[in-house]
Amino acid sequence: MADRFLRFASWVFHVFADGELVLLDARSNEFVLFDRDASRELVDAIEGRALSPLAERLCDEGTLQHALSMPRLNRSHAPGLDDFTWSESIRYKARHHASSPSAREVLAAGLTLAKICFLLKCVSLFRLLKSSHGKAFSEDPAKATLDREICALIRAARWLPCKVACLEFSLALRERLARHGVNGAVEIGVQKYSFMAHAWLEVNGQPLGEPEHVVRSLHRLRRSE
Incomplete structure (x- = not known):
């Protein structure tokens, strides 16, 4: 199954931090923050382990697309900020x-x-x-x-x-x-x-x-x- 992996579309910027995914759809200029459970479902789908209903919906929307190889997730271990403006x-x-x-x-x-x-x-x-x-x-x-x-x-x-x-x-x-x-x-x-x-x-x-x-x-x- 050469297309069992998924990747985010080119217009989607992402980061995986502390077990949670944050996406920026740069076409609509909208951010989406997924909780740990939803993030794990998406990571499993991206890495070819299981395709959840959430991942299927994002595929239908074009946010996720099939890939020939496992993409590299953008993982962050930054400490975070408090109330920066x-x-x-x-x-x-x-x-x-x-x-x-x-x-x-x-x-x-x-x-x-x-x-x-x-x-x-x-x-x-x-x-x-x-x-x-x-x-x-x-x-x-x-x-x-x-x-x-x-x-x-x-x-x-x-x-x-x-x-x-x-x-x-x-x-x-x-x-x-x-x-x-x-x-x-x-x-x-x-x-x-x-x-x-x-x-x-x-x-x-x-x-x-x-x-x-x-x-x-x-x-x-x-x-x-």
């Missing part, structure tokens, strides 16, 4: 990347943020995340450049009528740094209880504008390999 991330950025961007830089940052907010309403997150992954290696941004771009985005976000949180900010920062020849990847992590998702930008595996303990402590979502 986007406002805490903003305070960290403002404190560690202080700069005085010009009015022109703030305007450009505002236009980029507005564009990202528009795209998130019209284009699937899967498409945006896929396009955000650049080269495997990139030159690190100059500190002065990073400081100006982060501060310009923070200032511009105050004047925009659309919601700007970690995802919008990270995608916009990726685009702003790309103009300087820096290729970054937007990462998403979760904590399960109470549930929280957080996005940030990395270059060469290093987070930009984020406390290191945050990205180490969150369970990172990944696509099936």
